[in-house]
Amino acid sequence: MAAALSRIDPPSTPGLLALADGTLFRGRALAAEGRTCGEVVFNTAMTGYQEVVTDPSYHQQIVTLTAAHVGVVGVNPDDEEGRGPQVAGLVVRDAPRTFASWRGREDLGTYLRRAGVVAVADIDTRRLTHLLRERGAMAGCIAAGEAARDEAACVAAARAFPGLQGAALAEAVSLPEPAGWAAGSVRWLGGHVQKGRSDGTGLAGQALEDMSEGLAGHVVAFDFGVKRNILRLLVDRGLRVTVVPAATTAAQALALRPDGIFLSNGPGDPEPLQAQQAAIRELVAAGLPVFGICLGHQLLCLALGARTFKMKFGHHGANHPVRELATGRVLITSQNHGFAADPATLPPALRPTHVSLFDGSLQGVELAGRPVFSFQGHPEASPGPRELAGLFDRFAREVVAGRAARGV
């Protein structure tokens, strides 16, 4: 007689997600115990959970992943997009108890627990995602351990979360002092490239061909919560990169004698970041090449007179189709934003360059006749497709051309 198969799971610690509208989801604790609140959003990427949980743009957001199995390849030191986990919390359907990958160093739960991040597994993430699509991104609270037993307190805590509209968060996640960044893209078998170009990203521009390391020019990158892959892709193109705090003024940035300005992604609402908008206005007026991504794109639009608004549930995923207006080409893009610039409010000189094919929202702009442009999605991918990497080539070409024009 065949022996009955049995599966013995270790006893689990209770986990809870409470939404501000009173909806409760019960599951099990995956990482730290305690309670955390934030805006609950869903991300539909099938890969890249480590990049998602370490993306500083998710500060004060609880991310639920629609991919069903999360943690299968563990986590490793090369795939962090910020300094360790940055999400307020994580919600998943199934978290396997083991991982398998030659790159994996530890399991996701241990990694999150060490950083004090509360996460819950065994949640009906399909129901949750449907609910967020219907009602919009919502304040929520996740709890693990003892805290998960007091459901009323969790709902009350969710209701007390003020939301992200009006929240200025860039300075909370920015680095404190200017710092050089020298690492290029990851080489699969050799760790990070320490300087210059990597062999993995396929540089396109002929203008870059003769450049040696760091000679393309000096970029001052505003850290509003910058993802590391952005900095790696700048270094890959021969650019010397100095990362500066979010509160840096235009005069302080110009004192570093930049050849180009990069405006990073970041958390929260772009609208209250008035000092940053003022700095950007001055830097644009100084005539330098400027490239913005996500929050950086929104800030550029605001700085030049456009307005932004809060979207219903935003764009968070790795397969969003975007049309490049100049060519009609459709590009598959990585996205992570809950605010957007309103195309109806763009000043005439700021021209739309890209549009989302999901909802027609604005995805990119350029300033007429000037080397100033930005993209709402994530051309640096991580996670996601690399079809927009050409925007980094364009920025590097503008930096080189600007130097040549100034006779540097």
Ligand SMILES: NC(=O)CC[C@H](N)C(=O)O
């Ligand atoms: N990834 C980002 O830079 C996000 C920008 C902004 N916080 C938003 O949610 O729209």
